[in-house]
Amino acid sequence: MHQGKDAELVFRCLEGDAEAFGELVQRYQSAVYATAYYYAGRYGAAEDIAQDAFWMAYRSLPHLKDQEKFGAWLKEITTRTAANWLRRNAPRLRHETPLPHRRTVSIEDARQEPKGALERSERYERIQAAIEALPERYRLPVVLRYLQEMNYDEISRFTGESRDEIRGILLRAGRLLRESLAELDVQMEEDAQWHRAHK
Amino acid sequence: MASCAQVESLVQAYVDGELSAAEKAILEEHISECRMCTAALKRQRSTAALLFETLGEHRLNHDLTPMVMAHLPEMDPNHVRTSHDVTLRIKQQSDYRYLLRALAPAMALTVLLVLGMMLALSWPPEGPADMRAVGMVTHQEGKILRSHESSTDRRHVALKAIVRENERFETDGDAALMITLAGPTLMKADKNTRLKVINEREVSVEIGQIWLNVCKDQRSFRVTTPSGDITVFGTVFNVEVTPDSTVVTVETGNVQVSNNVAFTQLEPGEQTQLIVEKKPLEKSQVDAHDLMAWADTIQPDPDAQKYFAETIKPQTVKVLRAEQVFVVDTSDHTVHSITFEWEPRPIIGNHCGYNIYVSDDQMTPLFKGHIPGNVFLDMERNEYELVVPEGVPIENKSVLHISVVPDTTTRAIETPFTEVAALSL
Numbered sequence: 195m196h197q198g199k200d201a202e203l204v205f206r207c208l209e210g211d212a213e214a215f216g217e218l219v220q221r222y223q224s225a226v227y228a229t230a231y232y233y234a235g236r237y238g239a240a241e242d243i244a245q246d247a248f249w250m251a252y253r254s255l256p257h258l259k260d261q262e263k264f265g266a267w268l269k270e271i272t273t274r275t276a277a278n279w280l281r282r283n284a285p286r287l288r289h290e291t292p293l294p295h296r297r298t299v300s301i302e303d304a305r306q307e308p309k310g311a312l313e314r315s316e317r318y319e320r321i322q323a324a325i326e327a328l329p330e331r332y333r334l335p336v337v338l339r340y341l342q343e344m345n346y347d348e349i350s351r352f353t354g355e356s357r358d359e360i361r362g363i364l365l366r367a368g369r370l371l372r373e374s375l376a377e378l379d380v381q382m383e384e385d386a387q388w389h390r391a392h393k
Numbered sequence: 394m395a396s397c398a399q400v401e402s403l404v405q406a407y408v409d410g411e412l413s414a415a416e417k418a419i420l421e422e423h424i425s426e427c428r429m430c431t432a433a434l435k436r437q438r439s440t441a442a443l444l445f446e447t448l449g450e451h452r453l454n455h456d457l458t459p460m461v462m463a464h465l466p467e468m469d470p471n472h473v474r475t476s477h478d479v480t481l482r483i484k485q486q487s488d489y490r491y492l493l494r495a496l497a498p499a500m501a502l503t504v505l506l507v508l509g510m511m512l513a514l515s516w517p518p519e520g521p522a523d524m525r526a527v528g529m530v531t532h533q534e535g536k537i538l539r540s541h542e543s544s545t546d547r548r549h550v551a552l553k554a555i556v557r558e559n560e561r562f563e564t565d566g567d568a569a570l571m572i573t574l575a576g577p578t579l580m581k582a583d584k585n586t587r588l589k590v591i592n593e594r595e596v597s598v599e600i601g602q603i604w605l606n607v608c609k610d611q612r613s614f615r616v617t618t619p620s621g622d623i624t625v626f627g628t629v630f631n632v633e634v635t636p637d638s639t640v641v642t643v644e645t646g647n648v649q650v651s652n653n654v655a656f657t658q659l660e661p662g663e664q665t666q667l668i669v670e671k672k673p674l675e676k677s678q679v680d681a682h683d684l685m686a687w688a689d690t691i692q693p694d695p696d697a698q699k700y701f702a703e704t705i706k707p708q709t710v711k712v713l714r715a716e717q718v719f720v721v722d723t724s725d726h727t728v729h730s731i732t733f734e735w736e737p738r739p740i741i742g743n744h745c746g747y748n749i750y751v752s753d754d755q756m757t758p759l760f761k762g763h764i765p766g767n768v769f770l771d772m773e774r775n776e777y778e779l780v781v782p783e784g785v786p787i788e789n790k791s792v793l794h795i796s797v798v799p800d801t802t803t804r805a806i807e808t809p810f811t812e813v814a815a816l817s818l
Binding site for chain 2: 207208209215216219220223227235244245248252253255257318321336345361368
């Protein structure tokens, strides 16, 4: 995954080779989806926004000045697309309770641990809050790392920050998250022990 | 051994599998002997696991590519960066007042062009190009052969035959042909004519005579011949092509004609003869109607015309390929050459060349030049110098209008010019 590859794919797109854009989507869908999720995930709109962002990027491709920086440019487009989505949907969203945890409870879950789904949604809420409490600059790299398991190089290519900067950000964010989630962590550990004891 | 503080700063990257081999060795050596750091590592791991597990439920779990690719929009037409930095560069002197004077008209043009670009929706897509239907045979008499460039097959032409892009037609000694092109544009071909319909807005004539009534469209209509080209928007005119010259006669509207070195504008009742290398292009007054009498004998078959209206729909096209216009204030210096600069872009492929039309402040044509497309392939190159041909009355011109028009209607790669300057010796 190196930047020269991006530039080559962009050139091919500009020459009318749509397949090349397919490759760019493959390379960046995790990042674009995670960014959309970071802004509007709680409304279940991440996938729609990600698609819109890719279409917008394709349309505007001739305006991209530095093909080497396709990733950072795509990040800007995704952020803008998400912001537009939120603005457009603001009136509706005011009347809708955000869904912190959209995953439905499976029958298996319900049978095994009646409280499981609730606990999980509580845990999710706490993690969301912990991420939101981070300095703004840390948040997107954290979401890219933990939602999509992107590595440092991939994150750096997309945010436009150097690999060392990303390493520093994730180190400091990691410390802060460890502190704010310590309690939850202990509780999880206890739950796990309880489960082991009752098997 | 490394200190605990040093090791603590490596823990996160270690958990993430992002440490170099050397750093990893330092950390592992320290951990094996330090219980505090071992505990810190364990806590960091479990925090990461908690985050992965919880957020992982929301991970993108399918490929977005098919959906994105299935509804890919049109790409914006290549944006044209027009002369925000039009400058005058007279070699002996540099004075910012000249620069400002040169910039003022250019800024106005830039604003107009930007507005134009905002109106622009899209450039028509290139389909599976060569088989698109662009017209229909609406009159046919005598022996006419047709062939397509993709095969050597030659067939007789029948009334109501669909005409496709890049199709050739050849009429014999007593034939007459009429093709209605999407628009509709009416084209009549005289006997002993060889022509090729490139698309509904471009025809190339090898030899013979054609008459055209071009439907007005935002796109220009072009007729190319061995001795020169004709560009129009909506008008009636006649083109007679012989091996060494092309005679253009205009009945209504305006027609721009050019050979490889000169160009001029024809008005109704005017005629000019294009010969390679000949300049200037002299115009004469003629009785256009009389000269085009041959075309009156060819009238469309009503049935074919009706069938045409039902089957061949005009493409809706919103925009013209942008022409770049530069205005250079020469401060009455005699211009020796004009230089064009661009930023080389590392794209290997089909760069289009540019036709350069130079006029004075009254928009009187001075001369025409051409920048071949292949100069843009050279990444080391960012400048082209167009020398003013001998005999062009370039003295005492205070302002030069330089129009730069891509010389192809195919989707070749365009190059925005960043600077155009006039040089005097």
